[in-house]
Amino acid sequence: MLQLSTPSLRDSILRHLTYSFGKDPEHAILEDWRMALSYAVRDRIVDAWFKATHQTYETGAKRVYYLSMEFLIGRLLEDGIVNLELVEEAKSALADFSKDYNDVLADEPDAALGNGGLGRLAACFLESLSTIGCPAHGYGIRYEHGLFRQSFVGGRQVEQPELWLGQRHAWEFERPEVRYRIGFGGHVTNHGETVRWHPAEEVEAEAFDTPVVGWKGRWANTLRLWSGRAIHPFDLAAFNHGDYAAAAAPEALARTISRVLYPDDTTEQGKELRLKQEYFLTGAALRDILRRFNNQFGDLRKLPSKVAIQLNDTHPAIAGPELIRILHDERGIPFDESMDIARNTLSYTNHTLLPEALESWGEALFGRLLPRHIQIIDQIDNEHANRNPSRTQSMRADHQVKMGQLSFVMAHKVNGVSALHTELMKTTVFEELHNLHPDRIVNQTNGVTPRRWLLACNPRLAGLITESIGEAWVDDLEQLEKLEPYIEDAGWLDRYGKVKRDNKVELSNWMGQAHGFHVDPDMIFDVQIKRLHEYKRQHLNILETIAHWLEIRDNPNADWTPRLKLFAGKAAPGYFFAKDIIRLINDAAAVINADPLTNKYLKIAFLPNYNVTLAERLVPAADLSEQISTAGKEASGTGNMKFALNGAPTVGTLDGANVEIRDHVGAENFFLFGMTAEEVMERRMVESHAQKAIAADPRLARALEVIREGRFSPAEPERYHNITGNLEGADYFLVCSDFSDYWRAQREVDAAFKDQQGWARMAAFNTARSGWFSSDRTIRGYMKDIWDAKSLLD
Numbered sequence: 015m016l017q018l019s020t021p022s023l024r025d026s027i028l029r030h031l032t033y034s035f036g037k038d039p040e041h042a043i044l045e046d047w048r049m050a051l052s053y054a055v056r057d058r059i060v061d062a063w064f065k066a067t068h069q070t071y072e073t074g075a076k077r078v079y080y081l082s083m084e085f086l087i088g089r090l091l092e093d094g095i096v097n098l099e100l101v102e103e104a105k106s107a108l109a110d111f112s113k114d115y116n117d118v119l120a121d122e123p124d125a126a127l128g129n130g131g132l133g134r135l136a137a138c139f140l141e142s143l144s145t146i147g148c149p150a151h152g153y154g155i156r157y158e159h160g161l162f163r164q165s166f167v168g169g170r171q172v173e174q175p176e177l178w179l180g181q182r183h184a185w186e187f188e189r190p191e192v193r194y195r196i197g198f199g200g201h202v203t204n205h206g207e208t209v210r211w212h213p214a215e216e217v218e219a220e221a222f223d224t225p226v227v228g229w230k231g232r233w234a235n236t237l238r239l240w241s242g243r244a245i246h247p248f249d250l251a252a253f254n255h256g257d258y259a260a261a262a263a264p265e266a267l268a269r270t271i272s273r274v275l276y277p278d279d280t281t282e283q284g285k286e287l288r289l290k291q292e293y294f295l296t297g298a299a300l301r302d303i304l305r306r307f308n309n310q311f312g313d314l315r316k317l318p319s320k321v322a323i324q325l326n327d328t329h330p331a332i333a334g335p336e337l338i339r340i341l342h343d344e345r346g347i348p349f350d351e352s353m354d355i356a357r358n359t360l361s362y363t364n365h366t367l368l369p370e371a372l373e374s375w376g377e378a379l380f381g382r383l384l385p386r387h388i389q390i391i392d393q394i395d396n397e398h399a400n401r402n403p404s405r406t407q408s409m410r411a412d413h414q415v416k417m418g419q420l421s422f423v424m425a426h427k428v429n430g431v432s433a434l435h436t437e438l439m440k441t442t443v444f445e446e447l448h449n450l451h452p453d454r455i456v457n458q459t460n461g462v463t464p465r466r467w468l469l470a471c472n473p474r475l476a477g478l479i480t481e482s483i484g485e486a487w488v489d490d491l492e493q494l495e496k497l498e499p500y501i502e503d504a505g506w507l508d509r510y511g512k513v514k515r516d517n518k519v520e521l522s523n524w525m526g527q528a529h530g531f532h533v534d535p536d537m538i539f540d541v542q543i544k545r546l547h548e549y550k551r552q553h554l555n556i557l558e559t560i561a562h563w564l565e566i567r568d569n570p571n572a573d574w575t576p577r578l579k580l581f582a583g584k585a586a587p588g589y590f591f592a593k594d595i596i597r598l599i600n601d602a603a604a605v606i607n608a609d610p611l612t613n614k615y616l617k618i619a620f621l622p623n624y625n626v627t628l629a630e631r632l633v634p635a636a637d638l639s640e641q642i643s644t645a646g647k648e649a650s651g652t653g654n655m656k657f658a659l660n661g662a663p664t665v666g667t668l669d670g671a672n673v674e675i676r677d678h679v680g681a682e683n684f685f686l687f688g689m690t691a692e693e694v695m696e697r698r699m700v701e702s703h704a705q706k707a708i709a710a711d712p713r714l715a716r717a718l719e720v721i722r723e724g725r726f727s728p729a730e731p732e733r734y735h736n737i738t739g740n741l742e743g744a745d746y747f748l749v750c751s752d753f754s755d756y757w758r759a760q761r762e763v764d765a766a767f768k769d770q771q772g773w774a775r776m777a778a779f780n781t782a783r784s785g786w787f788s789s790d791r792t793i794r795g796y797m798k799d800i801w802d803a804k805s806l807l808d
């Protein structure tokens with residue numbers, strides 16, 4: 015292997031500036047510096063990448079493939095610098111050229127190739143797979159436009175297209191030689207035993223590779239994203255006739271397949287293009303996986319011992335039938351044997367129990383786009399019914415193809431993402447399948463990478479931790495428990511409190527500069543950042559805020575604990591109720607922030623365009639983490655883990671991973687409220703549950719009343735009648751029924767925050783006891799219980 019001595023980072027930056035970008039330091043713009051630094055860092059990552067690739071090949075190790083429609087990776091430069099431990103060197107190299115490190119980092123676009131939790135989890139997993147040294151590839155789509163940019167106009171969400179590739183991007187390597195033809199439509203022919211699919215339309219998937227480096231650069235895996243291209247990109251005949259639009263049409267059409275990320279993370283839309291995207295990703299990935307397997311091993315019957323394919327939700331569920339199609343139709347392996355090989359290779363992660371979010375496709379659309387696959391699915395379904403005669407539910411009922419059931423049947427392991435969610439899977443959506451296959455469902459509670467979500471985003475806290483217990487925590491996060499004895503040391507606890515306070519000052523300064531929003535850093539920074547959804551109940555939070563405001567107005571001279579309510583998050587463009595909640599929060603903020611009677615005690619900010627970068631700013635500065643979903647609805651949550659790790663206690667329900675967070679950090683360091691998942695199901699049966707809750711709590715009644723009468727929308731008093739009507743009526747997510755207990759918990763927060771030392775203790779225990787929520791722990795769980803894969807670094 016090529017061995018080059020490593021030049022200093024400063025020399026590398028200057029070389030790239032000069033020879034890769036053709037600029038001298040006098041004429042370079044910020045983007046040139048960002049690119050030069052990125053290339054200098056990338057060179058060092060590539061060394062680790064080649065080493066890992068060779069080692070995987072030479073040892074014949076089993077490989078893991080993570081198939082996901084979303085990878086919410088955010089910015090990559092700081093990630094690379096931190097993992098290669100080049101922070102100080104990069105700062106001083108840039109300082110030599112009078113460039114500011116943070117300015118250069120901030121020039122990088124945030125790659126938002128995902129909607130939220132599921133996509134961010136995939137990104138944390140890739141980083142952990144590399145840190146652990148497990149040979150792995152991520153496969154996804156190289157969307158030209160990631161998740162839309164959000165702004166507010168008159169308090170309402172406005173969506174603009176996102177263009178992360180509008181600036182130069184340093185991290186991908188185009189692989190023009192890695193291309194596959196992906197077919198759609200057409201017909202199926204039978205020749206005796208053999209069946210052939212003849213697609214009517216084909217597009218080409220072209221690979222773009224991004225290396226993902228792990229801690230200390232010991233290992234790097236690949237994120238391979240597919241981009242759509244036309245097979246015949248240009249219609250010369252049309253051009254020669256002067257029809258320039260028609261000449262470019264084939265290319266434009268093929269490119270639409272990877273043009274945009276679907277911005278809807280729960281309601282299933284049933285759009286043809288979405289199904290095409292799903293098959294495009296899966297078809298290309300499987301072809302690539304089998305080519306690599308074939309080169310190295312050959313015998314397809316050995317596939318499950320050398321390949322593990324993880325399906326991130328049902329979005330790539332077509333992998334089951336597609337693998338069978340290749341093994342059976344193209345390679346002649348008997349159907350039932352093909353099915354067993356596929357199942358032993360595949361596993362499936364479920365991320366939601368919401369019925370409206372379980373993917374299903376109309377059979378007419380499905381059969382038109384994938385005529386052979388629908389036949390195979392019927393055969394899978396029959397085979398499964400034959401092997402399990404007591405089965406009552408088919409994956410092919412009501413003229414639909416049910417992707418959850420298909421995924422379950424075609425996976426050797428099916429996992430939930432928190433202990434509670436996994437148990438609920440067994441008793442709700444997958445009850446029958448679980449009874450037929452009681453060993454199939456396993457739990458792997460989510461985690462987050464401590465490199466990005468502590469070391470990089472919170473350098474002050476990371477510094478204090480390393481100074482106290484050494485740096486081994488970075489890839490062995492449970493070492494944080496060694497902090498516990500320090501918590502009893504008043505001097506140390508002061509320093510811990512000072513770190514949080516400094517982070518809050520930094521955030522306040524940024525909010526002032528970037529948004530003209532000025533806040534006192536001594537307020538409680540109470541943060542709810544996540545997608546807007548009724549089940550996540552941002553409206554419970556704003557109702558409590560409004561009730562609190564009214565109470566302060568009643569008694570403005572009382573000893574209130576000052577509080578800043580911070581919100582951020584996007585609503586799906588077609589989710590009108592969620593958009594109304596955003597507008598209500600913004601309208602309420604305008605009125606409440608302007609109230610001279612109360613605004614030293616209460617302020618509200620809804621920061622626009624929530625993304626990974628904004629989360630990295632907010633998480634280290636939070637005092638309080640809002641995790642207030644209706645119990646049973648949030649599969650896990652991962653933001654909850656980031657906050658706990660960074661020393662923000664939770665106010666939350668017993669939902670998703672909140673349950674496990676509370677078990678780990680201790681009930682005394684967690685503000686619990688609300689009904690349990692079981693109580694939620696019972697409460698729904700109570701007639702007029704919302705009305706009863708409102709009648710029992712005058713604070714709630716009054717908050718609803720001021721919204722209804724238009725206090726926050728005087729020009730249009732009925733603006734929020736849809737929200738108030740919903741809450742006073744069906745209130746499916748039980749906002750009203752949980753209100754009183756939420757109020758109580760928030761007043762406990764107020765009281766606890768008055769004791770700053772007591773609060774710091776609570777925060778510090780959250781940090782010290784959150785080590786289990788590392789995605790390294792999660793990935794080791796998948797390797798052992800699902801993939802049977804080994805680290806090549808152990």
Ligand code: 26Q
Pocket residue numbers: 129130131132133135276278279280281282283284288365366371373431460648649650651652670
């Ligand atoms: C499906 C069909 C068509 C278009 C879009 C979609 C779609 C896209 C994204 C459906 C769902 C999603 C994303 C779901 C998601 O983010 N779920 C979250 O996953 C996290 C990681 O496991 C959990 O922590 C969260 O609790 C869960 O809400």
